[in-house]
Amino acid sequence: MNPYISLEDTSFLIPKERQPWSVGAKRRFAGVSSFGFGGTNAHVILEEPPVVTRTTNDIERPLHLLTLSAKSEDALRSLVNRYQKFLEANPHVGIADVCFTANTGRSHFDHRLAIITESTQQLQAVLDAFATAKQTSRLISGQVQTRNRPKIAFLFTGQGSQYVGMGRRLYETQPSFRQALERCDQLLRSYLDQPLLSLLYSASDNTELLHETAYTQPALFALEYALAELWFSWGVVPDVVMGHSLGEYVAACVAGVFSLEDAIKLVVERSRLMQSLPHDGKMAVVFASEARVKSVLSSCKTPVLNGRKQQEYGVFDPYQTQVTLTKEAVVSIAAVNSLENIVISGTREAVENAIAQLQSQGISVQPLQVSHAFHSPLMTPILDEFERQAAKVQFKAPSIPLISNLTGQMLKPGEIPDANYWRCHLRETVQFAAGMNTLETQDCEVFLELGPSTTLLGMGKRRLPQATASWLPSLKQGQDDWQVILNTLAVLETKGVDVDWAGFDQDYQRCRVPLPTYPFERQRYWLEQNKASEIYKSDRQQQVNITEQIAQKGQSKSKLCEIVARLLQTDADKINVHTPFLEMGADSLVLLEAVQAIENSFGIKITIRQFFEELSTIDDLANYIDRNLTPEWRQKVYPELQVGASESSQNADISLSTNKVGNTVLQGGIATPETALERIIAQQLEVMSQQLQALRESNLVAEKSLPQSWNQTTVSPDNGVHTSDFSRDLENPSPNLSHQFDGSCFKSAKPPNALPPQVGKPAHATGSPTRREALIAPPSLEGNSGPPLN
Secondary structure, three states, X not given: OOOOOOOOOOOOOOOOOOOOOOOOOOOOEEEEEEEOOOOOEEEXXXXXXXXXXXXXXXXXXXXXXXXXXXXXXXXXXXXXXXXXXHHHHOOOOOHHHHHHHHHHHOOOOOEEEEEEEOOHHHHHHHHHHHHOOOOOOOEEEEEOOOOOOOOEEEEEOOOOOOOOOOOHHHHHHOHHHHHXXXXXXXXXXXXXXXXXXXXXXXXXXOOHHHHOHXXXXXXXXXXXXXXXXXXXXXXXXXXXEXXXXXXXXXXXXXXXXXXXXXXXXXXXXXXXXXXXXXOOEEEEEEOOOHHHHHHHHHHOOOOEOOOOOOOOOOOOOOOOOOOOOOOOOOEEEEEEEEOOEEEEEEXXXXXXHHHHHHHHOOOOEEEOOOOOOOOOHHHHHHHHHXXXXXXXXXXXXXXXOEEOOOOOOEOOOOOOOOHHHHHHHHHOOEOHHHHHHHHHHOOOOEEEEEOOOOHHHHHHHHHOOOOOOEEEEOOOOOOOHHHHHHHHHHHHHHOOOOOOHHHHOOOOOOOOOOOOOXXXXXXXXXXXXXXXXXXXXXXXXXXXXXXXXXXXXXHHHHHHHHHHHHHHOOOHHHOOOOOOHHHHXXXXXXXXXXXXXXXXXXXXXXXXXXXXOOOXXXXXXXXXXXXXXXXXXXXXXXXXXXXXXXXXXXXXXXXXXXXXXXXXEEEOOEEEEOOHHHHHHXXXXXXXHHHHHHHHHHHHHHHOOOOOOOOOOEEOOOOOEEOHHHHHHHHOOXXXXXXXXXXXXXXXXXXXXXXXXXXXXXXXXXXXXOEEEEEEOOOOOOOOOOOOXX
16 A cells, blocks of 8 residues: 555555444445556455345245256266265255356356256155256256347147146146136126136036136136236247137237237137127038049038138138038038048038038047037128127237138238127138148247147147247146146246246245356367477468568569660659559550560550550559469569578478477577477567568669658658658668567568658659659758648
């Protein structure tokens, strides 16, 4: 500490040794400052941590998910080994806190594993299974193959998948799911006689009410909406959404087509109108192609309509609403789910007749548990009323890409599905198979079904049997809800989906605990001596080639300046290599003589046309000659460069292999340690020194005519300003120039084309279109200078 700084009678104290930080009535703060030698200052204000009062969660999860990851398979196994030892030493640590700390406090690398566990003892057993390569259903592992997040498609299930108790475990243990479901329950209370929650999770055995359309559709909508909210709270957001029949209402709501309140209103009105129709409808799934189903239905004299005025099959019009019904038009194709999954719908008598005909031909048929014939001509009487009710809703363009059931295509940007759209949606065929084709074109890799079953996943797999896709459920009938959805989350983690782990535990009281750190894989990358020698030889040869090219280019310009000066009858030092030949005063006769002189000097033929186009200056011509000069002419034109390059390369090899004294290597008279890195640095300095020497030699020709004092500065042919002081430096280079390299600059040597430290105001300037000279007044002894030369 500076002894001249006194802190007496101040509130400041600079501790010179460790001091206790006593707990007081107020919160404690401390400032930590660090002052770097280079001028960097860092200041941190610390505050004592808040006192954490551990409370017991009112709702706790029965199962937890631990994620571990590493940059390699070996590192992942080392990390697992560390966790095994940690759990052995801390058998009573809270499993929820361990999972929370690992999930939120560690980076997620490519090699990943996710473990579903209910206790620390079970977690240790699963880790042991991974370490010994044993199979277990509670562990999912994988490697992320790409840096891009996999595209996710949300699929919302339609009517017919409902069952009593669907999602009950989630309702009991997941606050986010519970809140969303309770919100839907409150909105539905003004429409339904029976509360939604009592309908879903009633203890009574009366389950028939749930299968009535008026209750089925609102219940399914509420469940799927709550599932979407739960996934959103975990950071799992879809890239595209698609529903099946009723499921498209949930997809549209999630995509922002209408609000939750309007969606509830539409679904209730839809189900109420459907419930008001006669209960004489029936639906069935036919496991055959669409063409075969049409053929069978036609043979049994049951015309099939798809919402068209005509009974024959023409171009499908998704917005055709005027349907002419006949007495026989009582059955239609309600959905095309896949190549061999067709749903028929119509009156009970007609559908049963069609089922008998289909089964007689060996075609499998499965009746559906529904109360009405949806997506059939039997829906026509309610279309007008439903459209009037739908017109009261405010519709918007979807903010998430939405695939339509009417066309199987994605809605265009800005396209709004209005009241007429939903009218047609109620009646027309569900084009689910076409929608899956569209999802395939969108390169979706993860298909996540949001519904009480896996109905859509099965149909999707049959339509898109690609091995790389992941088909994941949210719920499965007959299995534990929380374990199913947790298993899906584990798969998403190992697939590279960025899960919001803080949001995953936001509804629970969690604390961070000290866990094992990452097992860094330390490796040596030091160059061995023999490898360093090979690298140096290759690099040295490359540097020699560069030096040769620089020197050769300077020689080419010098020879060309002499040729042009002789033809123009002027001095070579007055030639500007960037001035076009025509501006120098060259005419066609001069250019013809130049063509012959260049061919005699370099063995390269130049046309007159090239002088007017790409080779209009000496600089362009020199570059062209350097690129096209043959090895024979290169040896003839530049014999001194070839000999110098050969000797330099040989000397480098000899110096590297033989010039050793004790533990040092002599490079250019400089003793350097024998370590590979230090030897390479010293030898690179030597190469740089040789390059500087080549640059000085190449500029001597252009600098010979410069004055010898600061009293006059001449604008050089390459438009740079050279001073006589710099000329003397070039003519008398410092013997220690090779030691003046510091990073990327040269301390004592003045760079070419640079102004002197001080220049005076130009006295006068004369010149012509081909040449310009400026006389500069001498610098003042007092250090005053005029304006810079632009």
